[in-house]
Amino acid sequence: MxxxxxxxxxxxxxxxxxxxxxxxxxxxxxxxxxxxxxxxxxxxxxxxxxxxxxxxxxxxxxxxxxxxxxxxxxxxxxxxxxxxxxxxxxxxxxxxxxxxxxxxxxxxxxxxxxxxxxxxxxxxxxxxxxxxxxxxxxxxxxxxxxxFKTIRGRVAEFLIQLSDKTGKADTLHITHDSLSVELGTAREVISRTLKYLENEDVIKLSRGKITIISRGALEDCADW
The missing domain is CATH 2.60.120.10 (Jelly Rolls)
Structure with a gap:
C-alpha cells in the first residue's frame, strides 16, 4: 500500500x-x-x-x-x-x-x-x-x-560519449564484451577495431580498461 x-x-x-x-x-x-x-x-x-x-x-x-x-x-x-x-x-x-x-x-x-x-x-x-x-x-x-556509420566511427563515438558521461575521463572501465553488446556486433570485430585504434596511438588497451590517449584523434575517427 x-x-x-x-x-x-x-x-x-x-x-x-x-x-x-x-x-x-x-x-x-x-x-x-x-x-x-x-x-x-x-x-x-x-x-x-x-x-x-x-x-x-x-x-x-x-x-x-x-x-x-x-x-x-x-x-x-x-x-x-x-x-x-x-x-x-x-x-x-x-x-x-x-x-x-x-x-x-x-x-x-x-x-x-x-x-x-x-x-x-x-x-x-x-x-x-x-x-x-x-x-x-x-x-x-x-x-x-x-x-550508415562504420564500426570504427561507432566505437569512437561511443567511447567519446562514455568519456563525457564520466566527466571526460581518460580511462574508461569497459570490456570488449560489454562494448560488443552496446553496439550490437561481434566481440572479434570490436577487438580488431580497438587494436587498430591502439596501433594508431589513439587509445591504449589494458585488461577491462580503455585509455584515451588522443581525444582529438578519437573525435576525428567518429562519424558525427
Whole structure:
C-alpha cells in the first residue's frame, strides 16, 4: 500500500502525476519495489505492470536469433520505458527485453490502473507521450548509426560519449564484451577495431580498461 510519504517521494521524480487523486493511490497493486541487479523481463511477455524508475538504471535491449544483443537505451531516475508503456496501452507483447543494471527503487502500477490514469489525467498522459517521442528519436539515431556509420566511427563515438558521461575521463572501465553488446556486433570485430585504434596511438588497451590517449584523434575517427 502506498503511503502519503511515498506519494511525496514519487511526485519529486514524476511531477506530472500531481493531479492523481488520493483515492487513486489507494488502489490495490500499486507498490514501491526494490530493483535488484540482473533481474530481467524477457521480450514477448504480456506485461501486467508498468515500472517507473525513482532510482537506479534499467537497460533496454534486443536479442537477435543468433543470441547477439544490442542496447537500445537506458531508463534512469524520473523516467519510464516507452516500449513498456506502449505495450500495456496497446495490450500487446513487450517488444524488447529489460535488465536492471543498478540497485534502485521503482513504482509498480498495475496495467489496468495505468491505462485508466492515462485516460483521465492529461498531464500524466502528456508525460507518457513525450517519453515515447523522445525514445523514437533515440531509436532513429541508433538505426542511423547501425546502418550508415562504420564500426570504427561507432566505437569512437561511443567511447567519446562514455568519456563525457564520466566527466571526460581518460580511462574508461569497459570490456570488449560489454562494448560488443552496446553496439550490437561481434566481440572479434570490436577487438580488431580497438587494436587498430591502439596501433594508431589513439587509445591504449589494458585488461577491462580503455585509455584515451588522443581525444582529438578519437573525435576525428567518429562519424558525427
Amino acid at each position: 502506498i503511503q502519503s510519504e511515498d506519494v511525496k517521494q514519487i511526485l519529486s521524480f514524476f511531477p506530472s502525476m500531481a493531479d492523481i487523486k488520493k483515492e487513486d493511490w489507494n488502489q490495490s497493486g500499486i507498490n514501491l519495489i526494490q530493483m535488484e541487479p540482473n533481474y530481467i523481463i524477457k521480450e514477448g511477455q504480456l506485461l501486467e505492470y508498468v515500472i517507473m524508475i525513482l532510482d537506479g538504471t534499467v537497460r533496454m535491449y534486443k536479442t537477435s536469433s543468433n543470441g547477439r544483443e544490442i542496447t537500445l537505451y537506458r531508463v534512469y531516475s524520473g523516467e519510464c520505458c516507452p516500449l513498456m508503456t506502449s505495450s500495456i496501452l496497446s495490450m500487446s507483447e513487450f517488444e524488447a527485453s529489460a535488465c536492471v543494471e543498478t540497485t534502485g527503487l521503482a513504482l509498480m502500477i498495475p496495467a489496468d490502473i495505468f491505462r485508466d490514469w492515462v485516460d483521465r489525467y492529461s498531464k500524466f498522459r502528456q508525460f507518457i507521450f513525450k517519453s515515447l517521442a523522445k525514445r523514437i528519436i533515440t531509436l532513429a539515431t541508433l538505426l542511423d548509426s547501425v546502418y
